[in-house]
Amino acid sequence: MTQGDFWVLFAMLLYFIVVLTIGFIYAKRSNSSTSEYFIGGRKVGPWLTALSAEASDMSGYLLMGLPGLAYFTGASDAGWTAVGLAIGTYLNWKLVARRLRRYSVVAGNAITLPGFYSNRFHDEKNIVSTIAALIILVFFCVYVGSCFVTCGKLFNTLFGLDYLPMMCLGAIIVFLYTLVGGYLSVVATDFVQGCLMFFALLVVLIGSVTMAGGVENVVAFLQSIPGFLSGVEIAVPVTDANGLQIVNNDSPVFGMPAEYGLLSIISMMAWGLGYFGMPQVLVRFLGIRSADEIKRSRVIAVTWVVVSLFCAICIGLVGRAALPTMFATNSAAENVFIVLSQIMLPSFMCGIVVSGILAASMSSSSSYLLIAGSSVAENIFRGVIKKDATDAQVMIVARITLIVVFLIGILIASDENSVIFFVVSYAWAGLGASFGPLTLCALYWRRLTMQGAIAGMIGGTATVLIWHNLLSPLGGIFGIYELLPAFLVSLLCIYIVSKLSPEPPAEVLYEFDHYMDDDPELEKRAAEESIAVEKATVQAIQD
Template identity: 55%
Template sequence: MCCYMACVVIIGLVFARRANQSTENYFLGGRSLGPWIAAMSAEASDMSGWLLMGLPGVAYWCGVADAAWTAIGLGVGTYINWLLVAKRLRSYSVVAGDAITIPEFFSARFKEKKKVLLTISAVFILIFFTVYASSCFVTCGKLFSTLFGLSYHSMMIAGALFVIFYTVLGGFLAESASDFMQSIVMIFALGVILITGTAAAGGPAAVAQNIRAIPGFTSFFGIAQPVMENGVQQVSGGAPVFGEAGSYGLLTILSTLSWGLGYFGVPQVLLRFMAIRKASELKKSRRIATVWCAVSLASAVLIGMIGRALYPTALQTSSEAENIFVVLSTNLLPPLLAGVVMAGILAATISSSDSYLLIAASAFAKNIYQGVLRRDASDKKVLWVSRLMLLAISAVGILVALDENSVIFTLVAFAWAGFGATFGPIMLLSLFWKRTTWRGAVAGMVSGAVTVFIWKLCLKPLGGAFGVYELLPAFLVSLAFIVGVSLLDKEPAPEIAAEFEEAKRMAAEA
């Protein structure tokens, strides 16, 4: 693992000089990414540690339904995002003032003068990426404390400090190059554990026989329900105790599938669309990204189920269940190979946290500091402000991650919903509906973000129909506000309409 971390630092050093030449290089890599790096770095930065810990943990805890429908939604969302959004955004971001950040694109798209949309976008990016960063720090803490037997807090902080150092060093190019390497390590780790775990359990038939005994565990339309006491699953006769299978109806399935909607609004993926060197290479990137995503998600779900068959009572809380990948690795593999596989979790965490920190820092430095507060700020000063902001965001993320009972999947789900509802609808309509107006964009962005908070904190605890994943209702609310306000507003200026047609033409020719 130390060797792996050294490789990551070397990549940062290699790209540091080029990254510091300009803010465009530091934040977007000078639009120079090839199709392989664009595709695999996008997926690696998107998936994060929850792919190797959070998703297998859900499958281990309550069976196939929740994990599999989530994976299906994400797989479909990945393909549609690369198919519809990638080429149009690559072209439009160049036409609209050569924008290098998502807030900058929205601001330029609607030709705003007072930078209201830019500021709102940057603020929400700061909020949701801070939650995202904290989920990565939780992953580091759980991984290192489980492996080395040291305290969660010290390991979490040590992991966070390494990520901060590396991200400050090399910027977007270093992040993308290392994410490419990390995507390979992640898929290797998943494959090794899937094959080894299946063999250790006696083969697929033996795994299926063991987990079928759990009510609802293997059903796509039911869900296993661990019997709990004081937050801990009960064990009887050496076996975990489960109650009657819970129902998993159509509304719940739609709610879980709605994870796919998040892709239209997550900046770490959208920036790869903007950064690829040629729009014509996006077709190849789409195929690479879709295959990688499908294989990795399916493997993660199966690993959680295999883990329940092999170690049915090893992990007795929903938070502990997220360590099943670590348990399988350390128990089934020789130490050297286990170290390589554990580096896969570190890879997943680093590949995401560096993206989150860099994009959040750029949202403040490039969009708020230079875009609103100090418009004459030099590139050098913007880079320094970005690094200071990165440290501040990291500090808040560490504070959020101090709770060692945090569930990675829950933290990621909230931040994912935030981005999907805040930026997804306005991204789609900005690219494909010429009638979208500035007021509609502001209304949609604010209503989507506010609905996520209200639904998550106030309505979801009521259960029933309100128990759906907050992304689905918030996405629909945002869409309704954008369309409604835009239709009530006057039509966009001819200049904006002309740019829309130009971007459409460029995308069609690419």
């Protein structure tokens, strides 16, 4: 190991120590009850809620997937995806956050997303929550795997170490602090990680532009690549028989750009629809201490997302100008952020910056592990199997579930040639189509029935699986991102089946009609109880 590698590793080790320490700090309080372990007792302030929601959402694809996509094929795919994500983030906070926070309290004080769905319909057999929990379990295994891929690629690129053991090491660290600390440790570390990711993106973007000779030189070079900066065309790298981009006279070879039409634009912007069904984001709405603080959180969250997405795409574009022939495949191009950091920055600073990649991966995978555990333990074990289970028994089952998802995630991540962006897109579509239409209808449509909810979840999930695996390979109109048709199918199933089903019971309709009624005393008490908690959290992070 060189001296430079030592300082990079030392900086990353300090980061590990910080996140693990936060996990152990919150261990005692998190283990006091399932409410504390799964949603922090609904006492999390607006700053922690906002950065936690976005850091857990923006997994490895923010610092590796998006820059890699922009590096390899130009601005269109990555750019329109970012537009969709930014719009989706805003609409989710605007349309869902406040209503879900209030309705979850009215509907049996639900502490998980599947629990809210069942309570919304007074589903005493917990059929809705069981189906939702199983869907979460399936797609979160894929999501966790994508995060572990990020860890493996990071260490492999930085130190030349074998991918598989390095991937397992990163996975173990995430697993440990999630297992011990619960929701509060995840939220607190997400706050630190969100700040680190933001800092890393800005530093690498500014440095890479300087390295490439300034904005004018970067733009001139990229304009010479057919379709690279166009929003209605996509660059086409010319590859050899092995799938590697051809290099001629130290320049990457591109063919004629392909048309990037309206269907492709709609397909990429459809990513924004996924937010309405993302459990790792929606659970943050359940945990905020007061619905009245949603607006403040929304401003923080949207600002963070817009700036971060812009920086991530620009890093990929500038990276093509700075390192035009470095990466010959899309999978390899996902390392552009890491390589730029190595080249530009002193070793210790490089270690701090690339820890932003670990931050992205760890914040997301910890959320996925925790939500998968809470869904199975609270909604299947206590909801169906053992309804008189104690909090201690539920948390044991949750931790067993964490181990199972952790092991499946490692299995999925064992392929080092996985393209993070595409792995994430599959899980994103599955969750978005299964829960997005249901969440919106549950909050806005009085006539929604339990039968309609079940039909919507199954219809959305089935469409994603069929479209991705059978129809998408056919190309043409079937090449559209599977989230869009699956979202529409889910909505249609919800509407048709709800209309054909008997009207919801009177008590369900009464709750729907009154869940947004003001209860200032309830909100005041929740806020007063949590002020001390937020101060202690901020102080712990500062210490």
